[in-house]
Structure formats: structure tokens, C-alpha cells
Amino acid sequence: MKNRSLVSINDFTKAEQLQILDRAEEFEKNPNQRILQGKVVASLFFEPSTRTRLSFESAVNRLGGRVIGFSDANSSSTSKGESLKDTILTVSNYSDLIVMRHPIEGSARWASEVASVPIINAGDGANQHPTQCLLDLYTIRQTQGTLDNLNIAFVGDLKYGRTVHSLVMALTQFNTTFHLISPTELKLPSSVKMYIKDANLEYHQYTEITDAIPKIDILFMTRIQRERFSDPMEYERVKNSYILKNSMLEKSRQNLKILHPLPRVNEINEDVDPNPKAYYFQQALNGVFVRQALIAKILGV
Amino acid sequence: MSTELRKELIVSAIENGTVIDHIPSNSVFQVMKILELDKTTNQVLFGTNLESQKFGRKGIIKVREKFFTDTAINKIALVAPNATLIEIRSFKVVTKRKVNVPDNVENIAKCFNPKCITNIEQVPTRFKVVDKTELRLLCHYCEKITKKENIHFI
Numbered sequence: 228m229k230n231r232s233l234v235s236i237n238d239f240t241k242a243e244q245l246q247i248l249d250r251a252e253e254f255e256k257n258p259n260q261r262i263l264q265g266k267v268v269a270s271l272f273f274e275p276s277t278r279t280r281l282s283f284e285s286a287v288n289r290l291g292g293r294v295i296g297f298s299d300a301n302s303s304s305t306s307k308g309e310s311l312k313d314t315i316l317t318v319s320n321y322s323d324l325i326v327m328r329h330p331i332e333g334s335a336r337w338a339s340e341v342a343s344v345p346i347i348n349a350g351d352g353a354n355q356h357p358t359q360c361l362l363d364l365y366t367i368r369q370t371q372g373t374l375d376n377l378n379i380a381f382v383g384d385l386k387y388g389r390t391v392h393s394l395v396m397a398l399t400q401f402n403t404t405f406h407l408i409s410p411t412e413l414k415l416p417s418s419v420k421m422y423i424k425d426a427n428l429e430y431h432q433y434t435e436i437t438d439a440i441p442k443i444d445i446l447f448m449t450r451i452q453r454e455r456f457s458d459p460m461e462y463e464r465v466k467n468s469y470i471l472k473n474s475m476l477e478k479s480r481q482n483l484k485i486l487h488p489l490p491r492v493n494e495i496n497e498d499v500d501p502n503p504k505a506y507y508f509q510q511a512l513n514g515v516f517v518r519q520a521l522i523a524k525i526l527g528v
Numbered sequence: 529m530s531t532e533l534r535k536e537l538i539v540s541a542i543e544n545g546t547v548i549d550h551i552p553s554n555s556v557f558q559v560m561k562i563l564e565l566d567k568t569t570n571q572v573l574f575g576t577n578l579e580s581q582k583f584g585r586k587g588i589i590k591v592r593e594k595f596f597t598d599t600a601i602n603k604i605a606l607v608a609p610n611a612t613l614i615e616i617r618s619f620k621v622v623t624k625r626k627v628n629v630p631d632n633v634e635n636i637a638k639c640f641n642p643k644c645i646t647n648i649e650q651v652p653t654r655f656k657v658v659d660k661t662e663l664r665l666l667c668h669y670c671e672k673i674t675k676k677e678n679i680h681f682i
Contacts, residue, residue: 235671310649310650311645311649312649312650330643331643331644331645331648331649332641332643332644332645332669332670332671332672333639333644333645333646333651333667333668333669333670333671334645334669336645336668336669337645337649337651337669351670352643352670353643354670354671354672355671392671416672416673417673418666418671418672418673421658421673
């Protein structure tokens with residue numbers, strides 16, 4: 228993995244993904260290890276983010292490295308019309324690794340082809356979000372004791388939800404049975420469904436959450452995002468249709484855990500939070516350990 | 529047979545070179561562009577809206593003193609999937625072959641996704657052909673599939 232970029236989750240093999248999860252377990256036990264002394268990580272966030280950016284920066288800091296960068300495209304030369312290529316070529320000169328979030332799809336792949344240092348994709352538009360995927364895998368393994376043969380439901384915006392795309396692709400390596408719950412307009416794109424079909428895995432599609440609840444081990448909720456809609460009317464029509472309430476969990480399995488990449492708006496009612504099956508805040512903490520592991524692997528330390 | 533005769537009269541025979549036959553009439557100029565015949569110094573003869581028994585209307589291109597590799601010619605498969613390549617030497621047909629849809633397509637088609645980096649910055653497009661019969665192109669950058677009906681050429 229040394230000096231390799233992570234743009235899409237399948238840039239790394241299953242074995243490599245599992246190595247990162249194993250390394251993350253070490254960081255969970257002992258998060259402060261000064262192994263990045265003298266290393267500079269650039270954190271380029273062309274689009275706002277709380278968890279991803281701060282957990283990356285926290286990961287670098289806990290490892291003793293330094294962070295440079297910006298958290299808003301308006302404070303970079305992009306606002307003067309600089310191309311992504313030029314920004315990346317410049318920042319490559321100043322850093323050992325670039326973590327990048329950008330609203331344009333495919334921007335991270337392009338950056339990885341231009342840069343002289345490895346790129347970690349922290350989200351490119353509605354395309355991929357592989358580090359969220361690694362932390363989701365980590366959380367699923369942590370709560371279920373395994374990644375194999377699970378029944379996993381995805382709810383909400385499966386069309387534009389990049390965390391869903393990366394995670395579905397990764398789970399096809401673990402004999403998952405998929406339960407896909409979304410409004411018709413927001414169904415999983417055919418390019419992602421292709422991975423499920425190619426792996427000959429079972430999948431079920433629903434328009435109601437309650438139909439799937441008794442059958443699943445993991446319930447992965449997503450936000451229906453206003454900014455992904457070109458038609459505001461369509462957003463208004465579907466935004467309240469996929470809200471999880473505590474009463475809906477009565478028939479769920481004992482081992483069920485509810486995950487969410489966060490931020491949530493109203494798609495998980497707050498009455499779910501005290502339920503021990505709610506696991507989204509622990510999930511967010513895992514982001515730091517997994518990103519520590521990934522950075523350590525890519526920088527070869 | 530009479531159509532053949534008429535066609536030969538319209539686009540005259542060549543002594544040595546390549547005939548690209550059975551091109552959809554509206555794709556002749558795209559084929560020329562893809563094969564860079566708009567930049568060549570060779571003599572190029574072409575016809576569009578010619579009668580064809582198989583396809584109704586067709587286009588044809590004849591290039592004097594030029595022969596194409598399979599890689600070069602397969603690039604036109606996206607716009608002219610039924611094209612026939614005829615190699616001519618001394619006015620005689622030496623070989624005839626069909627085009628094959630390539631595994632990868634570079635800088636010929638546009639990605640249909642308006643939010644793809646290739647439509648926003650100057651990035652050459654790259655696709656993997658994931659379905660050769662239905663023509664489905666997986667973008668190397670945004671990872672979305674451009675279907676046949678959405679393919680536009682650069």
C-alpha cells in the first residue's frame with residue numbers, strides 16, 4: 228500500500244482492506260503514537276465537512292505529523308479560477324500525502340494521476356468515499372464479530388449517497404445479502420448494482436423500511452441530501468419518507484446495529500438514540516483509528 | 529449488383545488503400561475525425577446517403593495508400609458498429625474484416641455526467657466498455673455508466 232492512492236475502495240484488495248482494519252484495532256487500543264514525526268499531510272477540503280476533515284486532522288496529529296491545507300475552496304486559489312490540476316501539482320511540492328474532498332465526481336482519480344504524492348479521496352461529489360467505507364467495515368466487524376454472511380440494509384438516498392456506493396462495493400467481497408430501501412427516484416445506480424450482480428449475491432429492494440427490519444443485522448441509514456437534487460420539488464416530495472423511529476425496531480434482531488455516516492437531519496428520530504442498537508456516534512469515533520491506520524500504511528510507517 | 533455499380537461511379541475505385549464501408553450515413557464525419565482523416569495528407573474519397581441493400585442508407589470512405597491497425601480501426605466501432613474494412617491492393621480486395629468494440633475507449637466519447645471532472649476541466653475521457661453489445665461505457669473518473677443513447681462524441 229506504500230505510496231499508493233486510495234480513490235475508490237476497490238483500489239485496495241480485500242486483504243489490504245483487512246490489514247487496515249487490523250491496524251486500526253491497534254490504534255483503538257493506543258491512539259497516540261508519534262510515528263509521523265517530520266511528515267506533512269495536506270488536507271484540501273473544497274467542500275465543507277466536519278467529521279471527515281476533523282477526524283483526518285486528529286489522526287495526523289495523534290501520530291505526531293503536521294497538517295497544512297484549507298477547509299473551504301473560497302480560501303484557496305480555486306476562487307481565483309485555478310484548475311484542480313494546478314492546485315494539486317503545487318500542493319504535491321509541499322506535502323507527503325494529500326487528503327482531498329471535492330464536489331466534482333472523478334476529481335480524486337484525476338488528482339491521483341497528476342500528483343507526485345499519494346492522494347486519499349475524502350469524498351468526490353456523489354461518487355466515492357472510501358475512508359468512510361473502511362470505518363463502516365470496521366464498525367460492522369466490531370459490532371457483529373465478523374464481516375461475512377451478514378444481512379445489511381441501506382436506507383434513503385442510494386443514488387447520490389457516495390458512502391453507500393463505496394460500502395456496497397466493498398461488502399460484495401463478504402457474501403453479504405443486500406436489502407435496498409429507497410424511493411424509486413433514489414435507487415442504487417446500475418454501475419454499483421453491477422458489483423452485486425457480478426458477485427452473484429442476493430439483493431432485495433423495498434420502498435418501506437419496516438418490511439426489511441426483522442431480517443437484518445445492520446441498518447445503514449443515510450440522509451436525503453438537498454444539495455444532490457437538481458429539482459427542489461423532487462427533494463420536498465421525498466425528504467420525509469424514510470424516517471426511522473424507535474417503535475419500528477420492535478421486531479428487529481437482537482444483534483441489530485444502526486449505523487449512519489452522519490450528519491443526520493431528521494432521518495433517525497432522536498427517540499432511537501438511547502436504544503442500545505443505535506451505534507452511529509461510536510461509528511464516528513472509529514473514523515480516527517481507521518484513518519490513522521490508512522495514513523500509516525500509505526506512508527509506510 | 530446495379531447498386532454496386534452505381535456506388536462505384538459515385539465514389540470511384542482506388543488502386544491501393546482502405547475502403548471503410550457500411551458506415552451509418554450520419555457518422556461518416558465522426559469516423560473521419562476519429563481516424564484523423566481530417567488531418568491526413570492522403571487522398572480521401574467519401575460518400576454519404578448512398579443506397580445500401582442491408583442498411584437502407586450508408587456512408588463509405590476510401591483512403592488512398594493507407595492501411596489501418598486493428599487498434600486504430602476498432603475505435604470507430606462506437607459510431608459504426610457494422611462497418612466493414614476492405615483492404616485494396618492493385619484494385620483487388622485483399623482482406624475484409626469487421627470492426628470490434630474495444631475494451632477501453634479513450635478521448636472519443638464524452639461522459640454523460642455533467643458533474644464529471646472530464647466535463648469541467650481539461651481531462652481526456654477514459655472509459656471501460658462494460659457491455660459491448662448494449663454499448664455501456666464505465667467512466668474511469670466518475671465511475672458512472674454512459675449508455676448508448678447518451679453517447680456524444682468529442
